[in-house]
Amino acid sequence: MFDRFRHPLIAVIVALVLTIPWIGTFVSSGGYGTVHPGENIAPSVAVVVAGLAILGAAFLLAWAAETAEKDVPQAFAIAVLAVLAVAPEYAVDALYAWQAGAGSSEAANLAVANMTGANRILIGLGWSGIALFSISRAKRAHDPVVEHRSGFLADVVGVDQKISTEIAFLLAATAYAFFVPFSGGIGAVDTLILVGLYVLYLFIIIRSDVDKSEEHVGVPAYFQRYPKAPRISVVLFGFAFSGAVIFTAVHPFAEGLERLGLQYGIPEFFMIQWLAPLASESPELIVVAYLVNKARSTAGFNALISSKLNQWTLLIGTLAVVFSISAGTVGTLPFDSKQAAEIWITAAQSFFAIAILTNFEISTREAVTLLVLFVTQVLAEFYVIQTYAEPAATTISMDILYAYTAVYIVLGIGLFIMRRGNVRKLLKQTIAAARTAFRNDSSQPERAD
Numbered sequence: 001m002f003d004r005f006r007h008p009l010i011a012v013i014v015a016l017v018l019t020i021p022w023i024g025t026f027v028s029s030g031g032y033g034t035v036h037p038g039e040n041i042a043p044s045v046a047v048v049v050a051g052l053a054i055l056g057a058a059f060l061l062a063w064a065a066e067t068a069e070k071d072v073p074q075a076f077a078i079a080v081l082a083v084l085a086v087a088p089e090y091a092v093d094a095l096y097a098w099q100a101g102a103g104s105s106e107a108a109n110l111a112v113a114n115m116t117g118a119n120r121i122l123i124g125l126g127w128s129g130i131a132l133f134s135i136s137r138a139k140r141a142h143d144p145v146v147e148h149r150s151g152f153l154a155d156v157v158g159v160d161q162k163i164s165t166e167i168a169f170l171l172a173a174t175a176y177a178f179f180v181p182f183s184g185g186i187g188a189v190d191t192l193i194l195v196g197l198y199v200l201y202l203f204i205i206i207r208s209d210v211d212k213s214e215e216h217v218g219v220p221a222y223f224q225r226y227p228k229a230p231r232i233s234v235v236l237f238g239f240a241f242s243g244a245v246i247f248t249a250v251h252p253f254a255e256g257l258e259r260l261g262l263q264y265g266i267p268e269f270f271m272i273q274w275l276a277p278l279a280s281e282s283p284e285l286i287v288v289a290y291l292v293n294k295a296r297s298t299a300g301f302n303a304l305i306s307s308k309l310n311q312w313t314l315l316i317g318t319l320a321v322v323f324s325i326s327a328g329t330v331g332t333l334p335f336d337s338k339q340a341a342e343i344w345i346t347a348a349q350s351f352f353a354i355a356i357l358t359n360f361e362i363s364t365r366e367a368v369t370l371l372v373l374f375v376t377q378v379l380a381e382f383y384v385i386q387t388y389a390e391p392a393a394t395t396i397s398m399d400i401l402y403a404y405t406a407v408y409i410v411l412g413i414g415l416f417i418m419r420r421g422n423v424r425k426l427l428k429q430t431i432a433a434a435r436t437a438f439r440n441d442s443s444q445p446e447r448a449d
Contacts, residue, residue, distance in 0.1 A: 008222035012063070018056030019245050021049045026248055037256035046256035050249040051282075057245035058286035064238025065287075066220035066299075067231065076205050078302045083310055084243040088250030089118045089280040090315060097319045100333055101326025110272050111319055112186075112339040116346040118277035118315075122308050123353045124374025126281065130288050130304060131157050131367035134297040145297045153364035160298045161360050161429065163305055168430035169201045170309045171354050177312065177347040181340035186320045187332035194317035198310060207437035218294075246283045254279035267385055273342075274378060305357075312350065338394055341401040348408035349374070355415035358422040369411075377404045 029035045037046035061084055068077040093115050099107035134157045138146035145158040173194060180190055223234050254276040261271045284307050291300035323333040335343075349370075356366045377400065384396045416423060 008219040011219055012060070015056040015059045019053040022053030022245065022249050025049055035252040037252055037259050041252075043256040043259035046252045047260065050253035050256065053245050053249045054253060054283050055286060057242040057249070058283040059290060060238050061242035061246070061283065062287045062290050063219040063223070064235050064242065067223040067238070068235045069220075070224045071228070071232065071235075076202075078299065079202065079205060079306050079310070080239065083314075084239060084246070087243060087247050088254075088283070089114075089277060089311065090318065091247060092251060092254065092276060092280055093118075093315060093319060094322045097322040097333060098326040101323040101328075101331070105334065108185075108323075108334050109336055109339050110269070111323075111333065112335045113269065113273040113342060114277055115311075115315055115319065116339070116342040117273035118281055119308065119311055119346050120349055120374060121274070121277050121281050122284070122304065122311065123349055124370060124378075125278075126285055126288070126304050126307075127301075127353060127362070128367040128371035128374070129285070130292055130297075130300055131362045132364065132371070133289065134292050134300070135364055135367075137292065143297055147361075149363075153368060156361040156363045157297055157301070159301050159305075159357055159360045159362065163302050163360075164426045164429040165201065165204055165433045166302070166305045166309050167354060167357055168426060169197055170305065170312060170350065173197055173309065173312045174347050174350040174354060177316070177343060177350070180316070181335075181343050183332070184340075185332035185334040186316060186323075188320060188324075188330055191317040191320045194313040198313040198317075201309065201313075204434050204437040250280050250283070253282075270382060270385060308350070308353075338398055341398045341405070345377075345401045345405040345408070348405040348412070352408040352412040352415070355412040355419070358416065358419045358426055360422070360426075373404065373407065377401075 025035060025041065029040060035041055035046065035050075037043040065077045065080065068080070093111050096107045096111035096114060100111060134143060135146055135155045137143060138148070138155075146155065147158065148155050176193055176197075180186060183190075223231055226234065257275050257279055258268070258271045261275055262268065266275070284303070288300040288303050291297070291303065320331075320333050324330045353370060356362055356370070380400050381397050384400065385393050387393075388396060
C-alpha cells in the first residue's frame with residue numbers, strides 16, 4: 001500500500017499522518033484511559049480515528065522490523081514485532097486480571113475468555129486467512145513460497161524450515177496447556193513453566209547467527225542504507241512510537257466496536273471474547289497482510305507463528321502475575337468450567353494447526369478447514385446464546401466446545417501419525433538450533449556445523 005509512493009519518506013509521512021488525529025484525541029482527553037467511546041467521544045468516531053492510527057502504526061512497525069533484519073537475526077526481529085503487535089491484547093487481559101485480583105470473579109472469567117478468543121482468532125482467521133491470501137495473490141503475482149499443485153484445493157504455501165524452533169516450542173506450550181484447567185485456575189507454576197518456555201526460546205533465537213538480510217524494497221531498503229547508528233535509532237523509534245500508538249488506540253477502538261455491537265443486540269460477553277480480541281489482533285493481521293503483499297509470505301507466517309507462541313506462553317503466564325499483584329499475594333486466577341472448556345478447545349485448535357505445519361507447508365484445503373471449523377463454532381455459540389436462556393445456553397455451548405475439541409484432536413492426531421517423519425525432522429532441527437545457541441554462549445570458539 002504505502003510502498004507504492006515514489007519516495008520512501010513520503011510513505012512514512014503518510015503513515016505518521018494517519019496517527020495524528022488519534023494523538024490529538026489522546027492528548028486532549030488527558031492521556032491513557034481517558035478516551036471512552038459513548039461518553040466523551042462518539043463510538044463511530046473512536047472506531048475511525050483509532051482504527052486509522054492502528055493502520056498507520058502497523059505499517060511503521062512492519063518497516064522497523066524489516067529494517068532491523070540487517071542487524072539482528074530475522075527470527076528475533078519478528079519476535080519483537082509480534083510482541084509489540086499483540087501488546088494491546090496483553091493490556092486488555094491485564095485489565096480483567098487486575099479486576100479479578102480485586103475480587104471480581106466475573107472479571108477472571110472475562111480474562112480467560114478474552115485470552116482464548118484472541119488465540120483462536122490468530123489461528124482461525126490469521127493463519128487460515130493469510131494462507132488463502134498468499135495463494136490467491138500468487139495467481140496474480142509470483143510468490144516463490146506458493147506452489148500450485150493439481151487436485152482439489154491443493155495449492156500450498158511453504159513455511160520457512162528455520163521456524164522449526166517456534167513450532168516445537170509452540171507444541172510444548174500447547175501440550176502443557178491441556179493440563180492447566182485441571183488445577184482450576186492459572187497459578188504460579190503455570191507462569192514459571194510457560195514464561196520459562198518463552199525465555200528459553202528467546203535465548204535460542206538471540207544466540208542464532210545473523211542471517212544475510214533478504215533484499216528489501218521501499219521504506220526498509222531506504223533505511224537499511226543508513227549508517228549503523230542512525231539506522232538503529234530509526235528502528236528503535238519505529239518500535240517505540242508504533243508500539244505506543246497501538247497500545248493506546250486499540251482499547252478505545254475495541255470499546256467503540258463493542259458500543260456499536262450493543263446497538264445491534266450483540267451480547268456483551270460474546271463481544272469481549274470475540275470482538276475485542278479481533279480489534280486487538282488487527283495490528284498483527286495488518287502487518288502480516290502487508291508482508292504477504294510484498295511477496296514476503298515466509299516472514300508473514302513467521303510473524304503469525306511467533307505471535308501465537310508469545311500469546312500462548314507470555315499472555316497466559318502474565319495473567320497470574322497481574323492477578324497476584326492486584327490481590328496483594330501470590331494467588332491463582334480462577335475460572336469456571338465454561339472457561340476450562342474454552343482453554344481445551346483453544347489448545348486442541350493449536351494442536352491441529354501445529355500438526356498442519358509439521359511438513360512446513362499449509363495447503364488451501366487445510367486453510368479452509370481451519371477457517372470453517374473456527375467460523376462454524378463461533379456462529380454455533382452465537383446462535384445458542386441468542387436462542388436459549390441460562391443455564392441451558394451454557395450447557396449447550398459447552399457441548400459444542402467439547403465436540404469441536406474432539407474434532408480438532410482427532411484431526412491433529414491423524415496428521416501427526418501421517419507426518420511422523422516430518423515431526424522427527426522438526427525436533428532434530430530444534431535440538432540443533434538449541435545446541436548452536438548454547439555453544440555460541442559458551443567460551444568455546446567452535447561453532448556447530
